[in-house]
Amino acid sequence: xxxxxxxGTGGMMPLKNRWLTCCFMEYNGxxxxxxxxxGTQIALSDAGCKLSRLETLFITHFHADHISGLPGLLLSLxxxxxxxxxxxxxxxxxxxxxxxLCCICAVLPYELIITELDSKNPTTFRxxxxxxxxxxxxxPVDHSVECIGYSFVFSRKPIFNPEKASALGxxxxxxxxxxxxxxxxxxxNTITTEMVTDGERKxxxxxxxxxxxPTYDITDNAFRSDLFICEGMYFDDEYSDSMKxxxxxxxxxxxxxxxxxxVQRLWLTHYSPAMMNPHxxxxxxxxxxxGVVISDDGQKISL
Amino acid sequence: xxxxxxxGTGGMMPLKNRWLTCCFMEYNGxxxxxxxxxGTQIALSDAGCKLSRLETLFITHFHADHISGLPGLLLSLxxxxxxxxxxxxxxxxxxxxxxxLCCICAVLPYELIITELDSKNPTTFRxxxxxxxxxxxxxPVDHSVECIGYSFVFSRKPIFNPEKASALGxxxxxxxxxxxxxxxxxxxNTITTEMVTDGERKxxxxxxxxxxxPTYDITDNAFRSDLFICEGMYFDDEYSDSMKxxxxxxxxxxxxxxxxxxVQRLWLTHYSPAMMNPHxxxxxxxxxxxGVVISDDGQKISL
Numbered sequence: 001x002x003x004x005x006x007x008g009t010g011g012m013m014p015l016k017n018r019w020l021t022c023c024f025m026e027y028n029g030x031x032x033x034x035x036x037x038x039g040t041q042i043a044l045s046d047a048g049c050k051l052s053r054l055e056t057l058f059i060t061h062f063h064a065d066h067i068s069g070l071p072g073l074l075l076s077l078x079x080x081x082x083x084x085x086x087x088x089x090x091x092x093x094x095x096x097x098x099x100x101l102c103c104i105c106a107v108l109p110y111e112l113i114i115t116e117l118d119s120k121n122p123t124t125f126r127x128x129x130x131x132x133x134x135x136x137x138x139x140p141v142d143h144s145v146e147c148i149g150y151s152f153v154f155s156r157k158p159i160f161n162p163e164k165a166s167a168l169g170x171x172x173x174x175x176x177x178x179x180x181x182x183x184x185x186x187x188x189n190t191i192t193t194e195m196v197t198d199g200e201r202k203x204x205x206x207x208x209x210x211x212x213x214p215t216y217d218i219t220d221n222a223f224r225s226d227l228f229i230c231e232g233m234y235f236d237d238e239y240s241d242s243m244k245x246x247x248x249x250x251x252x253x254x255x256x257x258x259x260x261x262x263v264q265r266l267w268l269t270h271y272s273p274a275m276m277n278p279h280x281x282x283x284x285x286x287x288x289x290x291g292v293v294i295s296d297d298g299q300k301i302s303l
Numbered sequence: 304x305x306x307x308x309x310x311g312t313g314g315m316m317p318l319k320n321r322w323l324t325c326c327f328m329e330y331n332g333x334x335x336x337x338x339x340x341x342g343t344q345i346a347l348s349d350a351g352c353k354l355s356r357l358e359t360l361f362i363t364h365f366h367a368d369h370i371s372g373l374p375g376l377l378l379s380l381x382x383x384x385x386x387x388x389x390x391x392x393x394x395x396x397x398x399x400x401x402x403x404l405c406c407i408c409a410v411l412p413y414e415l416i417i418t419e420l421d422s423k424n425p426t427t428f429r430x431x432x433x434x435x436x437x438x439x440x441x442x443p444v445d446h447s448v449e450c451i452g453y454s455f456v457f458s459r460k461p462i463f464n465p466e467k468a469s470a471l472g473x474x475x476x477x478x479x480x481x482x483x484x485x486x487x488x489x490x491x492n493t494i495t496t497e498m499v500t501d502g503e504r505k506x507x508x509x510x511x512x513x514x515x516x517p518t519y520d521i522t523d524n525a526f527r528s529d530l531f532i533c534e535g536m537y538f539d540d541e542y543s544d545s546m547k548x549x550x551x552x553x554x555x556x557x558x559x560x561x562x563x564x565x566v567q568r569l570w571l572t573h574y575s576p577a578m579m580n581p582h583x584x585x586x587x588x589x590x591x592x593x594g595v596v597i598s599d600d601g602q603k604i605s606l
Contacts, residue, residue, distance in 0.1 A: 013379050014345050038375040039342050042317050064374045064407045071367045072341040076316050100403040104367045 002027045002154050002204050004227060006299040007043040011211070011233060011248075011270035012065055019043035019297050020065050021270045023208060023229060027134065027154055032056040032127075034150060034208050040069035041076050047298035052080040056127050058136075059090030060210060061147035062097050070098065071105050078109050085111040087127055089138070091119040091146045119146035122221075139221045141212030143247040149209035151221045154303075156204065157181070158197035165196040204303045207263070210270045213244065214253045222261040226303050229295075230254040231270035235281040239272075251281060255288040265291040267299060305330045305457050305507050307530060309602040310346040314514070314536060314551075314573035315368055322346035322600050323368050324573045326511060326532060330437065330457055335359040335430075337453060337511050343372035344379050350601035355383040359430050361439075362393030363513060364450035365400050373401065374408050381412050388414040390430055392441070394422040394449045422449035425524075442524045444515030446550035452512035454524045457606075459507065460484075461500035468499040507606045510566070513573045516547065517556045525564040529606050532598075533557040534573035538584040542575075554584060558591040568594040570602060 003026040008019030020037030024044055031053040033040075044051050054077060060066055077086065088098060095114045102108075117123050122139040133155040141149045160179045170191060174184055183192045207222040210231035222228045232251030233243060243250055251268060258266035266289060271278050278294050285292045293299065306329040311322030323340030327347055334356040336343075347354050357380060363369055380389065391401060398417045405411075420426050425442040436458040444452045463482045473494060477487055486495045510525040513534035525531045535554030536546060546553055554571060561569035569592060574581050581597050588595045596602065 013375065013382065014342065016345055016349050038372060039317065039345065042319055042342065046319050062407050063409075064378050067407055068371070068374045069341060071371045072316065075367050079316065097406055100406045103400055103403045104365050104370055106366075 002206065002303045004206065004301050004303065005044075005047050005049050006229060006267055006269060006295050007047040007049055007297060008037070008040065009269045009271055009295050009297050009299070010065075010273065011231065012273050014039040014065075015273055017297075018271070018273075019046070020069070021210060021231070022069075024049040025152070025206065026050070026053065029053065030055045032058065032152075034058045035060055035066045035210075036069045036073050037065040038068045041073045043297065047300075051076065052082065054082075054086065055084065056087040056089070058138075058148075058150050059088065059094060060141075060149070060208075061091055061143060061145055062093070063145065063211070066211075067097065067101070070101050074102065074105055074108055074112075082110045085113045088112055088114045089117055089136075090114075091148050092116045093146075117148060119148060122217075137221060139217050141209055141218060142215050143211045143213075147211060147247075149207065149212065149218060149221060151205065151207040151225070154204040154206075156201040158193065158200055161196055161198050168195065170196065206303070211248050213247055214249055214257055219257050219261045222257060222263055225261065225263045227265055227267065227301065228258055228261065228263040229267045229269055230257065232268040232278070233270060233272045234275055235278070235284070251278075251285060252288060255285055255292060258291065259289045263291065265293060265301075267293045267295040269295050305509070305606045307509065307604050307606065308347075308350050308352050309532060309570055309572060309598050310350040310352060310600060311340070311343065312572045312574055312598050312600050312602070313368075313576065314534065315576050317342040317368075318576055320600075321574070321576075322349070323372070324513060324534070325372075327352040328455070328509065329353070329356060332356060333358045335361065335455075337361045338363055338369045338513075339372045339376050340368040341371045344376045346600065350603075354379065355385065357385075357389065358387065359390040359392070361451075361453050362391065362397060363444075363452070363511075364394060364446060364448055365396070366448065366514070369514075370400065370404070373404050377405065377408055377411055377415075385413045388416045391415055391417045392420055392439075393417075394451050395419045396449075420451060422451060425520075440524060442520050444512055444521060445518050446514045446516075450514060450550075452510065452515065452521055452524060454508065454510040454528070457507040457509075459504040461496065461503055464499055464501050471498065473499065509606070514551050516550055517552055517560055522560050522564045525560060525566055528564065528566040530568055530570065530604065531561055531564065531566040532570045532572055533560065535571040535581070536573060536575045537578055538581070538587070554581075554588060555591060558588055558595060561594065562592045566594065568596060568604075570596045570598040572598050 005024045008022045010018040022040045023034040025032045117138045135153040137151040205225045206227045207225040208229045232254045233248045235251045308327045311325045313321040325343045326337040328335045420441045438456040440454040508528045509530045510528040511532045535557045536551045538554045
């Protein structure tokens, strides 16, 4: 089960009633965060996300509304007695950016392990130490500066069948070992996970893309995602030129990607501060793609 | 008239219901801000402060809860079409700190004029271009890093006396020139400001000190302030050792300074996130110094 919370849905600047876009995901008791603008630590607390469980931070790009909350977040993690390393992933140059922003942080009681991703080519990786069951893919998007989208595939353990285990006479204290994927030796016989489970469960795919113009890469990487989180700055065509110039996306463009990519559901985010009530477009949006959610801060789902 | 708004009253980390300590002051249509932690731009908007009028920023020290909101604030000022320079004052090293934090800001459409103050000795100065009627004094306080307190003396124009002006036959369109302090020539006679006003008005003094242990310098600089804004992290003595170690102040210590300095009123601020309801100490506090205000976010006064 992956718990996802879109704690903030704003773009450009934090508003009194709308935090900047950031997404918190929890899987097997460990948490990941995508983007960290000003106020993200309050947004997370507001939405009931357990910041203390944060193990990994993904940054899309270096515009302030996606990273300026970093020093405060890092210090608060220290106050929450974090001692295990924090992994930070982001575009090329993130090591220097984190170092500069940390000029206002005292010594942190945990290690930062920073990985610079290729901002121009897709990269597939796993997060060391965190969980071998998460495949992460970063891919370039089309913004005014180098910017990365992320796609996560969470593998899920097969369903354990207690009847099969009992029939084989396997002691209960060994069930979790078998369920985790390890084989055991019992009275000279090798018992494998497949022998006590009911086949594979579908993995969960989540894709996150902001800030960007629509691109084929986004559609390709979002393909058949269970959840696609994508920016929609405005709805109306009148902003089209401005969006092209600034490297952002309109809501209808995000809806078209969701449709083309055959995703299960689309959560819109990164609304312009000038678009005070995105819900007014709910009906028009669902006519283009009926799996759309006009997200609010704190939007949650368990997948 | 000086309009003062303590937009935030928290210390360490921003909370859902308590912004980080920052003070906005407006005088003759121009605004100053002291400190700028994460979320300060929202705190100001929340309290109805006109961010677009900001001309000068004073920073006390480089801990994140006093400066991490800077990149977002600078970008938002740009979005508000600011073109006049922003003056930034702070301890030695502030030029480098601002430069580092601005690594996530695109080019700003206005100039930053940064002045490094002597963090170890008192310094008296005026803000060029802003207003010749504000005398600012910075003075060292006693924190875990170099930290500065500020004292502001706002001179006020003498009261204009229309009867005196009429008796001298001065045309109404020249009254404001005379009131501003300039003499005029009228029919061969020199008319001075003193001839059409009723003497000096008392200046307004505001002193701001956080984060610090109590020091004689604070008492000395706060002497007879109309408003003294001072930190009070906790009330209870049980935190005394921790406050000494970390360079912070207890509420009773702030009250004693206010009493010794004979200030008109003390606004407490920079509460610990662990002190959820500082108002519970209102009666005890007023027994030590009856001009105390247990400030809330958005506390305002016109002086």
